[in-house]
Amino acid sequence: MRSLKSHISFIIPLFVLLFSLQFSFMLNRAVKSYETGLVDDYSIVVVSKDDINASDLKIKIPYISSIIEIKKDKYISRLKNDISRADLTYLKATLPKFYSIKLIKLPTDKELKIISDDIKRYKGIKKVETFKQTFNKFHQFLNFAKNASNLFAVFIFFISLLLILKQMEIWTLEHQNRMYVMGLFGAPYWMKSASLYKSVVIDALISAILVGLLFYFMPDFIDIDKIKSDLTLDLNNFRFFSDTFRLILSSLIISVISVTITILRQKD
Amino acid sequence: MGDIIQADNLYLAYREDEPIIRGVNLAIKRKDFLFITGKSGSGKSTFLKSIYGEIGVYKGDLRVYNQSLSNISNANRNILRKHIGVIFQDYKLINEWNVEKNVMLPLMIAGYSKQVCKNQAQKLLRHVKLSHKSSRYPLELSGGEQQRVAMARALAHNPKLIIADEPTGNLDEYSSSVIWELLKNVRAHIGSTIVVATHRIPQTLGIDYHQFYLEDGVMHEIS
Numbered sequence: 001m002r003s004l005k006s007h008i009s010f011i012i013p014l015f016v017l018l019f020s021l022q023f024s025f026m027l028n029r030a031v032k033s034y035e036t037g038l039v040d041d042y043s044i045v046v047v048s049k050d051d052i053n054a055s056d057l058k059i060k061i062p063y064i065s066s067i068i069e070i071k072k073d074k075y076i077s078r079l080k081n082d083i084s085r086a087d088l089t090y091l092k093a094t095l096p097k098f099y100s101i102k103l104i105k106l107p108t109d110k111e112l113k114i115i116s117d118d119i120k121r122y123k124g125i126k127k128v129e130t131f132k133q134t135f136n137k138f139h140q141f142l143n144f145a146k147n148a149s150n151l152f153a154v155f156i157f158f159i160s161l162l163l164i165l166k167q168m169e170i171w172t173l174e175h176q177n178r179m180y181v182m183g184l185f186g187a188p189y190w191m192k193s194a195s196l197y198k199s200v201v202i203d204a205l206i207s208a209i210l211v212g213l214l215f216y217f218m219p220d221f222i223d224i225d226k227i228k229s230d231l232t233l234d235l236n237n238f239r240f241f242s243d244t245f246r247l248i249l250s251s252l253i254i255s256v257i258s259v260t261i262t263i264l265r266q267k268d
Numbered sequence: 269m270g271d272i273i274q275a276d277n278l279y280l281a282y283r284e285d286e287p288i289i290r291g292v293n294l295a296i297k298r299k300d301f302l303f304i305t306g307k308s309g310s311g312k313s314t315f316l317k318s319i320y321g322e323i324g325v326y327k328g329d330l331r332v333y334n335q336s337l338s339n340i341s342n343a344n345r346n347i348l349r350k351h352i353g354v355i356f357q358d359y360k361l362i363n364e365w366n367v368e369k370n371v372m373l374p375l376m377i378a379g380y381s382k383q384v385c386k387n388q389a390q391k392l393l394r395h396v397k398l399s400h401k402s403s404r405y406p407l408e409l410s411g412g413e414q415q416r417v418a419m420a421r422a423l424a425h426n427p428k429l430i431i432a433d434e435p436t437g438n439l440d441e442y443s444s445s446v447i448w449e450l451l452k453n454v455r456a457h458i459g460s461t462i463v464v465a466t467h468r469i470p471q472t473l474g475i476d477y478h479q480f481y482l483e484d485g486v487m488h489e490i491s
Contacts (some may be wrong), residue, residue, distance in 0.1 A: 178362045184320065186349030187377045 006174065007203055010167045014207040014254065017160035018247050022211055022238075024153035029237050031146045033107045037232065038139060044101040044115070044131070045070070050124030052099055061118045063103050065109065070098035096126055106139065142233070164254070168262045171196065179263070193263045198254070204255035205248060212244035271295045272333065272461045273319060274334035278454035280311070280318050287326055290485035296463065298428070301455055301475060304465045305490075306482035307449045313357070315482070316431050319463065320352050332429070350378055353422035353460075354449075357434035359414045361406040365418050365489055367393065368402040374425040392420035396446060412443030413449040419447050423454055430454065432464045448473060 046052070054067040076092055083091070107115060116128045179192040215238040218224070223234040273296040282291035284317055286313040288292035296302055303311050317323045318330055318337065325338045353374070361370050380388075381427065393399040396416035398409075406414050416433065422430060430451065436444035448470055454460045455475075479490040 078483050093359050178364060181362050182373065182377070183346075184322070184349065184354060184360065185374045186346040187373075188343075188346055191377065 006170065007168075007199070009170070010164065010200070010203045011207050011210075011257075013163035013167070014203065014251060015210055017157055017164075018211040018251055019214070020153040020156035020160075020205055021250065022243065022247060024213060025243075026215070026235065026237055027149045028233050030233050031142050033237065034142060034233050035139070035214050039103060041107045042103065042106065042131070044103070044119070045129045046099045046119055046125060047125045047127040047129075048099060048122075049126055051097060052122070057119070057122060060122070061115055063105070063107060063115050064101055065104040066102045068100045068102075070100055072098060074255070080236045126234070129162040137244050150238055164258055167256065168258055171259070171262050172265060175262075189263075191205055193259070196259050196263065200255045201252065204251040208247040208251035211247050212240065215243070217242050269441065270298070270334070271331070272298055272300070273463070274331045275328070276330075277328035278318070278325065280314050280323055281326040282314075282323070288437060288485055289318075289482075289487075291328070292487045293485060294480070296461060296478075298461055299455060299459050301451075301462045301477040302464070303469050303477055303479045304463065304482060304487075305467065305469065305479060308467075310482040311476065311485050312482055313433050315479060315487075316433050316463065316465050318333040318485055319429075319431055320349055320354055350374070350425070352431065353425070353427035353430040355415070355422045355430070355435045357437050359406070359411075359418040361414055361417060361421075363406050366403050366405055367398065367409070369418045369485050370417055371424050372422055374427075378425050388424055389420070392424055393417075395423075396420045401471050412439045415439055416443055416446060426458050426460075427458050428458070430460050430462045432462070432466075434466055435464065436470075437467070444470070 046214050052067060052069075057067060058064045072092075072095055076088060076095070079091070079161050080088060101119070103115070112130055119125055119128045175196055180193045218238070228234050228236065273294065274293045275294040278289060278294075279287045281287040292315070295440065296339040296356075304315060306312050314323060318325065319332055321337055321340060323339070330337045333351060335344060337345075337348075340348070362373070365373075368386065368389045371392055372385040375385040375388055389397060390399060390402065393402050396419055398413060398416055398420070401409065401413065406417065415438075419435070422432075435447050435451075439447070451462055451464075452473070454473055455462055477491075481488045481490050
């Protein structure tokens with residue numbers, strides 16, 4: 001009974017710690033995937049008096065992934081029934097050039113201002129339209145949620161770590177007599193600590209697998225597809241094998257470090 | 269015959285400049301049966317602890333099986349301890365393990381198979397008349413029984429050196445006699461050297477022994 005309690009006292013904080021890490025990781029992954037979709041749809045429109053040298057501007061502003069000229073002919077041709085041929089020719093000759101600039105990543109407000117200012121400084125640029133308001137609101141909310149989740153994960157991590165440290169103190173008391181007596185008869189380090197390592201590895205595996213299963217079956221309990229269709233945010237991004245493997249690895253590392261600290265703290 | 273334990277101007281201390289044992293010179297040979305007597309706090313237990321390396325040498329030198337204990341490494345200390353059987357006044361049994369597993373401990377450390385460990389443990393438990401309690405846990409036994417388990421554990425790996433700290437201090441007459449008989453037998457059959465710290469030497473031991481008296485950290489040979 002005492003042994004079961006000791007296992008549970010370690011499994012619960014480890015489970016919470018892994019859950020918070022995995023949740024944060026998955027939210028980051030969903031936001032990143034959302035941003036990738038967003039950046040594909042997003043472009044800055046630039047109006048320029050002169051031709052823009054794409055490679056030159058790309059060197060000056062590394063955020064730029066491509067610069068495409070917007071062909072104005074088809075827009076002008078729509079006016080051919082309304083204005084005279086001479087006016088149309090004049091219009092064609094005097095209209096500035098329009099460019100669509102795509103970026104390599106979705107910029108923050110600060111980055112967007114820097115990019116916009118840098119473009120404006122380029123020779124011949126008359127106007128830069130960033131369409132900031134149209135894409136920004138939901139993205140800002142997502143970023144806020146992501147940062148809040150990361151902060152929450154860090155907070156949970158430390159709380160869980162405190163609980164694990166508390167459990168380590170209990171282990172120290174539980175095992176110090178046995179390890180001391182074994183040491184008096186010449187038991188080496190690995191033999192004295194084998195039962196602790198064995199028990200902690202089992203606990204680490206249980207915690208990691210429980211978290212893995214929880215995330216695997218979560219779509220059965222929460223309507224993730226609706227979130228995806230309503231918000232275009234894919235939260236169903238748990239990769240069972242790779243994510244569970246990472247959970248197991250993290251769990252083992254935390255557990256083995258904890259138990260090693262516990263053992264090394266014991267006086268020889 | 270070579271010395272099993274040799275102390276040269278040995279000083280032991282728990283605190284700097286406050287030696288408990290002062291300038292002990294001693295040579296203990298194979299098959300010696302040696303009693304160290306003295307008042308409480310005279311340093312008997314401290315001297316025994318130094319033999320199995322629980323307390324370090326403060327000054328001078330102490331050699332056990334020709335291994336110097338001054339600045340001994342952990343690995344060498346572990347090797348040394350595998351050749352020593354220790355009986356403690358407070359038994360030092362592992363309460364989460366049953367009696368049989370407690371007795372098996374030195375054999376498990378020596379790397380014997382589980383079956384060999386079990387057989388040897390059962391044999392020794394018969395010697396200490398506790399084979400019927402092999403599955404019990406230490407806290408279910410009386411003090412005398414616990415000390416007999418500790419005795420069986422100390423003898424499990426047939427050590428050539430046995431250290432006993434007040435082995436019969438709190439025991440009834442029956443348990444005391446079992447322990448003294450076993451120590452005598454081990455010495456006779458295995459040729460072990462036995463060092464015992466005690467307040468009183470049994471009257472009816474019936475063997476030759478050496479006696480040292482510790483007073484104010486200085487050891488005097490009595491017989």
